[in-house]
Amino acid sequence: MRTRMNREDRRAAILDTAIAVIGERGFHGFSIRDLAMRCAMTDAGLLHHFGSKTDLLLAVLDHRDAQDEHAIAALFPRDAPARDRGEVLRVFAAVVARNAERPELVRLYAMLRVEALAPDHPAHAYFVTRDRLARRRFAEILGPLSDSPDRLARQVIAAMDGLELQWLQEDRDFDLMASWNETADRLIA
Amino acid sequence: MRTRMNREDRRAAILDTAIAVIGERGFHGFSIRDLAMRCAMTDAGLLHHFGSKTDLLLAVLDHRDAQDEHAIAALFPRDAPARDRGEVLRVFAAVVARNAERPELVRLYAMLRVEALAPDHPAHAYFVTRDRLARRRFAEILGPLSDSPDRLARQVIAAMDGLELQWLQEDRDFDLMASWNETADRLIA
DNA sequence: GTCTATAGGTAGATAGAC
């Protein structure tokens, strides 16, 4: 009765489930065996696809980045930058709106970002690079509006992360978009 | 050569080390054995003091709350509330300044807050209560300054949490206080 | 109060059958 999957679909299904499991328990806290059970297979079967726990984590992050590449390019077009305050606010609102549709991903990144503070965490380098890039992108967008876009970018990202965390805590039944728009309106001159 | 400790000092020493270990690897990710080794004792010796891993975690949180009780009462005096914008900003700045002196604690709470999103996490109830109380305290302080102190309190807490996380990421060599003061100045009318 | 010893379970990973 089990649907047979080809290699690619199976890998994708495992990675999707891994987002939830790692988001719930963290990299150190989840087990390959638990993840495999949720995928209706054995741990040995799962490891056939990814080789090791660390490789699996890196595959999750790579997979997400590949999926998100187009969306990010559309949100942050470098050839057609936002021109005024209204456009900048719309860009940020679109980022938050996109995240609001994918709570498991927001949770995964919230969890890994804290775990990866440890220099020996397998995702440490990933987050150093990723967060630096995010700050640069945000600063570029804020350039026309601020004398110190780097500092403002930090504050915008901080507010976003903090509100998203509260939104996760409240079982998603608080109005993240409204709260974000109010913050952005105050934070961005 | 080992210094002999009485029961209370030994417990306190274990709890202090536990803050660092749990902050680094999370509740699921750390082991009693690792913590015990860092305390120069065996796991059985450590469990004599706390009984179980879960009890240890709750003891850490209780211990911190007891230690912080006076500081919190001093920062948020209900009988002498802040009267104007300048005073409110000073209260919040004092909160951030206090956190800036205790990075291991900030990291512990950052880690546990995300882990404890899971309803079956031993600290889940603790954070539901704690964060609700924090929002109420912040809203009370913001009452005289805002039409919607509850909403603003969320945004203030979000910005604080987000900036503190970035400060942890950057090995503490970015100016948390300056960044916070800039944010607060914009966020609080 | 801390130790050794150990029980009983689970971890990540590998080997080889099908």
Added chain:
DNA sequence: GTCTATCTACCTATAGAC
């Protein structure tokens, strides 16, 4: 490609000696 079986290592917790 997934399984069973297994290795080795580690886990939490308890029992009992000192």
